[in-house]
Amino acid sequence: MNTRTAHSHPGAPGADRTGNGGELHRQHGGGKETLLTTNQGIPVADNQNSLRVGSRGPTLLEDFVLREKITSFDHERIPERIVHARGSGAHGYFQPYRSLSGITRAKFLQDPSVRTPVFVRFSTVAGGSSSIDLPRDVRGFAVKFYTEEGNFDLVGNNIPVFFIQDAMKFPDLVHSVKQEPDRGFPQAASAHDTFWDFISLMPESMHMIMWAMSDRAIPRSYRMMEGFGVHTFRLVNEFGESRFVKFHWRPVIGSESVLWDEAVKINGADPDYHRRDLWEAIESGQYPEYELALQVFDQETADRLAFDVLDPTKLIPEEEVPLDIVGKLVLDRNPDNFFAETEQVAFCPANIVPGIDFSDDPLLQGRLFSYLDTQLSRLGGPNFHQLPVNKPRCPMHNFTRDGMAQMEVPKGRVAYEPNSLAADAPRECPVHGFTSFPAPVEGNKTRLRAESFSDHYSQARQFLLSMTPPEREHIANALAFELGKVETIAIRTRMLGHLKIIDAALEVEVSDQLGMSGKADVIEPAQAPQDLPPSPALSLLAKARSTLEGRKLAVLLGDGFDPDMLVALESRLKNEKAKLAKVALKPGAVQDSSGKVHAVDMALAGAPSVLFHAVVVLSNESVSDALVDLPTAQQWLRDAFGHYKAIGIAGCDALAGKAAVKGEFGVIDLASPSELDDLVLAAKSGRVWDRVGF
Numbered sequence: 180m181n182t183r184t185a186h187s188h189p190g191a192p193g194a195d196r197t198g199n200g201g202e203l204h205r206q207h208g209g210g211k212e213t214l215l216t217t218n219q220g221i222p223v224a225d226n227q228n229s230l231r232v233g234s235r236g237p238t239l240l241e242d243f244v245l246r247e248k249i250t251s252f253d254h255e256r257i258p259e260r261i262v263h264a265r266g267s268g269a270h271g272y273f274q275p276y277r278s279l280s281g282i283t284r285a286k287f288l289q290d291p292s293v294r295t296p297v298f299v300r301f302s303t304v305a306g307g308s309s310s311i312d313l314p315r316d317v318r319g320f321a322v323k324f325y326t327e328e329g330n331f332d333l334v335g336n337n338i339p340v341f342f343i344q345d346a347m348k349f350p351d352l353v354h355s356v357k358q359e360p361d362r363g364f365p366q367a368a369s370a371h372d373t374f375w376d377f378i379s380l381m382p383e384s385m386h387m388i389m390w391a392m393s394d395r396a397i398p399r400s401y402r403m404m405e406g407f408g409v410h411t412f413r414l415v416n417e418f419g420e421s422r423f424v425k426f427h428w429r430p431v432i433g434s435e436s437v438l439w440d441e442a443v444k445i446n447g448a449d450p451d452y453h454r455r456d457l458w459e460a461i462e463s464g465q466y467p468e469y470e471l472a473l474q475v476f477d478q479e480t481a482d483r484l485a486f487d488v489l490d491p492t493k494l495i496p497e498e499e500v501p502l503d504i505v506g507k508l509v510l511d512r513n514p515d516n517f518f519a520e521t522e523q524v525a526f527c528p529a530n531i532v533p534g535i536d537f538s539d540d541p542l543l544q545g546r547l548f549s550y551l552d553t554q555l556s557r558l559g560g561p562n563f564h565q566l567p568v569n570k571p572r573c574p575m576h577n578f579t580r581d582g583m584a585q586m587e588v589p590k591g592r593v594a595y596e597p598n599s600l601a602a603d604a605p606r607e608c609p610v611h612g613f614t615s616f617p618a619p620v621e622g623n624k625t626r627l628r629a630e631s632f633s634d635h636y637s638q639a640r641q642f643l644l645s646m647t648p649p650e651r652e653h654i655a656n657a658l659a660f661e662l663g664k665v666e667t668i669a670i671r672t673r674m675l676g677h678l679k680i681i682d683a684a685l686e687v688e689v690s691d692q693l694g695m696s697g698k699a700d701v702i703e704p705a706q707a708p709q710d711l712p713p714s715p716a717l718s719l720l721a722k723a724r725s726t727l728e729g730r731k732l733a734v735l736l737g738d739g740f741d742p743d744m745l746v747a748l749e750s751r752l753k754n755e756k757a758k759l760a761k762v763a764l765k766p767g768a769v770q771d772s773s774g775k776v777h778a779v780d781m782a783l784a785g786a787p788s789v790l791f792h793a794v795v796v797l798s799n800e801s802v803s804d805a806l807v808d809l810p811t812a813q814q815w816l817r818d819a820f821g822h823y824k825a826i827g828i829a830g831c832d833a834l835a836g837k838a839a840v841k842g843e844f845g846v847i848d849l850a851s852p853s854e855l856d857d858l859v860l861a862a863k864s865g866r867v868w869d870r871v872g873f
């Protein structure tokens with residue numbers, strides 16, 4: 180089969196490959212179409228695939244079409260990042276649990292007593308640097324390890340797969356999700372025509388779309404997010420033996436997501452929600468921790484898997500290649516200066532150390548070029564590695580010189596090699612130096628995508644079928660919400676056509692919500708999907724731990740509340756390693772039943788219940804009924820109830836009655852401190868799904 184045809188987009192007319200004497204137009208239907216050209220006016224024959232050796236081999240440097248396209252893209256914004264512009268960073272360290280010398284010679288993975296300093300930056304993808312923290316979006320999870328053999332950057336995401344298979348399509352993907360170029364909106368949102376137009380024409384994006392519409396795209400906190408290296412990499416040991424590896428990060432306090440209604444409200448109440456949460460957790464000594472886990476496998480296993488390990492739109496289920504937990508990342512220091520560190524940090528997937536190597540994943544191969552290139556314009560020249568946050572912590576000597584913003588003052592006459600005039604000049608070293616794993620490659624130069632990349636639906640279906648009922652419903656709701664914002668009907672029906680291939684029931688649910696039942700386009704998949712067994716590890720809820728560690732709860736205090744109950748609540752939550760925010764109508768004054776005035780953390784007007792994991796109201800309506808008729812107080816409880824949160828109430832029957840939450844599932848009457856056990860139990864299990872019968 181001609182795989183170029185298999186991957187061509189429904190609706191995209193095939194290119195006219197006949198010579199036409201350099202005309203800028205070609206005939207299509209009744210009218211003339213404008214030819215796609217490079218900046219030099221050279222017509223482009225294939226805008227889908229980069230030039231590579233064989234269909235699965237590395238990409239060639241001579242690919243001027245790819246290079247120009249990516250270069251031009253890389254220089255589009257100054258100085259904010261083109262993608263991942265909105266981010267938050269922290270310092271910390273990484274420590275392996277044991278030596279990994281059997282599988283890699285990387286020094287920082289040899290000795291469990293060695294801590295390697297790191298800088299981590301979490302980010303959203305689509306929005307500008309001042310955009311909200313809770314759009315529905317992928318999150319970046321980028322780690323710079325300052326190892327004794329140089330910097331290793333693991334530049335990953337919180338989703339283990341990606342939208343596209345080839346770097347050639349990245350500028351198109353990003354252009355489609357960013358604000359539409361004529362109108363400059365919407366900011367930080369995928370719910371618009373151009374994104375879904377592109378996606379609906381790119382069947383390879385269907386797996387990632389299931390993830391991007393899932394709870395993963397609206398995390399409660401950066402501290403509660405998984406991370407993934409996405410691509411297959413290699414590990415190489417001291418004997419030169421290589422194995423493949425997929426990198427994973429797992430948050431020690433478990434994962435958690437918000438509901439879409441919460442996300443929308445949090446964006447209004449606190450657009451810096453994630454940034455503030457990360458900062459405050461570190462300031463208070465509650466250090467975010469993540470375990471590094473590896474999926475290590477050999478060529479034989481790779482050959483046995485149902486998918487090509489070079490295809491970044493696919494994952495390897497943990498049930499097939501289990502995770503090996505090998506170390507821990509701890510974030511224990513906030514940046515001193517946001518710009519100098521979080522903004523100027525320059526990650527690059529090409530930064531690897533001896534013992535780690537690339538695979539021929541065509542998306543990774545394109546990234547190896549892009550990041551360094553983009554820093555040249557973003558950070559103004561070739562010396563950005565001298566900025567403190569980017570500078571290696573190990574000795575660094577070479578003969579690169581000059582350039583904008585040169586901060587070093589190199590001494591001596593010798594800035595070349597070989598040389599005989601400087602005996603102490605740095606020399607190459609075949610023993611300790613980085614050597615590429617000599618993976619064999621052969622094939623013709625071609626822009627062909629491997630046949631093994633052409634199943635676009637099986638893992639999308641597998642992901643969906645691995646979800647718990649609430650998670651599955653969220654995906655359907657998210658799709659209906661996003662497609663409901665798409666104005667072009669043909670884009671909606673095209674997407675419904677893809678959903679039908681992924682899962683017929685999903686299409687029925689979404690088209691019903693859109694009022695478009697039976698309207699799905701008929702789409703012929705390049706390869707018919709296979710039914711894969713569900714992978715429970717893909718569900719966040721199925722593996723959620725019962726815990727309150729690192730969670731923030733709120734107590735709304737009304738005048739005359741019982742101080743003993745507050746003390747009991749505080750100490751109970753402290754034992755659970757949770758935090759409690761004290762909220763009151765007036766931040767300056769709330770009195771307990773003895774008349775004592777208490778300090779308050781937040782005023783009710785600025786502390787909607789969406790900001791918290793679970794909520795409590797302690798009041799005394801016989802002393803003061805100030806809260807009862809207050810719409811904000813009623814809404815506080817209504818929202819918490821509607822978001823399936825555990826709720827504790829004491830001395831506020833009238834308010835609970837007006838908010839219509841009294842006696843409902845997960846609403847616990849705190850008549851005495853012993854009832855706190857029930858509250859803690861309910862809050863620990865996350866959401867009270869019983870309220871909707873899940």
Ligand code: HDE
Nearest residue numbers: 260263300319320321335336346349409545546549550553
């Ligand atoms: Fe990136 N990406 N990317 N990306 N990416 C950037 O680099 C790019 C991809 C990721 O906190 C840019 O310094 C291309 C996958 C993160 O500073 C840019 C392709 C994954 C961050 C760039 C990809 C990522 C970036 C923008 C397709 C997950 C933020 C500014 C070939 C594995 C790092 C910059 C930070 C940032 C290019 C695809 C993750 C333009 C060309 C897949 C976490 O160079």
